[in-house]
Amino acid sequence: xxxxxxxxxxxxxxxxxxxxxxxxxxxxxxxxxxxxxxxxxxxxxxxxxxxxxxxxxxxxxxxxxxxxxxxxxxxxxxxxxxxxxxxxxxxxxxxxxxxxxxxxxxxxxxxxxxxxxxxxxxxxxxxxxxxxxxxxxxxxxxxxxxxxxxxxxxxxxx
Numbered sequence: 423x424x425x426x427x428x429x430x431x432x433x434x435x436x437x438x439x440x441x442x443x444x445x446x447x448x449x450x451x452x453x454x455x456x457x458x459x460x461x462x463x464x465x466x467x468x469x470x471x472x473x474x475x476x477x478x479x480x481x482x483x484x485x486x487x488x489x490x491x492x493x494x495x496x497x498x499x500x501x502x503x504x505x506x507x508x509x510x511x512x513x514x515x516x517x518x519x520x521x522x523x524x525x526x527x528x529x530x531x532x533x534x535x536x537x538x539x540x541x542x543x544x545x546x547x548x549x550x551x552x553x554x555x556x557x558x559x560x561x562x563x564x565x566x567x568x569x570x571x572x573x574x575x576x577x578x579x580x
Contacts, residue, residue: 448545455537459530464489464497465506466534469523472507473531476522483521506530 434440452463461469467487471478478486484494498521501507506527512518523531546554 444545448541451541451544452538455541456534459533459537460504461506461530461534463487464493465501466531466538468494468497468501469506469527469531469534472521472523473528476520477512477518478521480519501527 449463452466456463456466464487468483471483471486475482480494480498481491483498484491487494487497489497498507498509502509504526505524507521507523509519509521512520546557549557
């Protein structure tokens with residue numbers, strides 16, 4: 423057993439901390455830009471997901487927006503009340519509810535995508551194109567590594 427005491431790390435040299443700070447500032451900036459359009463970041467995620475797939479399930483929408491299924495239901499109700507989506511039963515599957523964008527919803531999705539792109543461009547403005555691609559690839563690899571079971575918890579096969 424080691425007698426070494428752990429050395430406390432400051433946030434400045436901890437990748438997880440810096441990633442969280444960046445994510446927090448990105449979300450603040452995105453929220454501010456989307457507020458000018460009258461939508462929230464989760465609503466924007468839903469509009470973009472529905473634009474790409476009108477038969478997307480509520481569970482898939484919740485995952486796309488990083489919210490619970492219960493929260494998603496409230497988001498959908500608000501988007502419907504705001505005239506950005508319409509929901510109707512699927513003609514062939516009685517339990518499936520289709521969600522489609524209205525004309526206003528298509529405009530909000532396009533405007534939200536532009537706002538998100540502008541915020542991302544600002545975030546990456548001090549990086550070269552090559553550095554931005556590398557950052558994206560490294561973040562994907564980090565996320566994938568966290569999806570794996572830690573090696574110290576994997577069952578030992580004998």
